[in-house]
Amino acid sequence: MVRETTVRLYVVPFLGSKRLDRLTVQDMRGWLNKLALVGDPAGAPEAREGAGRQQAEGR
Numbered sequence: 001m002v003r004e005t006t007v008r009l010y011v012v013p014f015l016g017s018k019r020l021d022r023l024t025v026q027d028m029r030g031w032l033n034k035l036a037l038v039g040d041p042a043g044a045p046e047a048r049e050g051a052g053r054q055q056a057e058g059r
Contacts, residue, residue, distance in 0.1 A: 010035065 014031045015023070 014034060
């Protein structure tokens with residue numbers, strides 16, 4: 001249930017009707033960056049840390 005809620009609250013609103021087989025690295029980076037900016041009230045600090053680490057590594 002937690003995964004379903006997370007997907008419904010965070011993934012679907014950002015990706016909308018985009019097909020999963022059409023996702024790009026840029027799509028995912030944009031989503032992680034947006035989570036880092038707005039914060040994650042569900043408490044998933046790994047999403048924010050991962051976005052920051054990728055930016056620091058120049059990915």
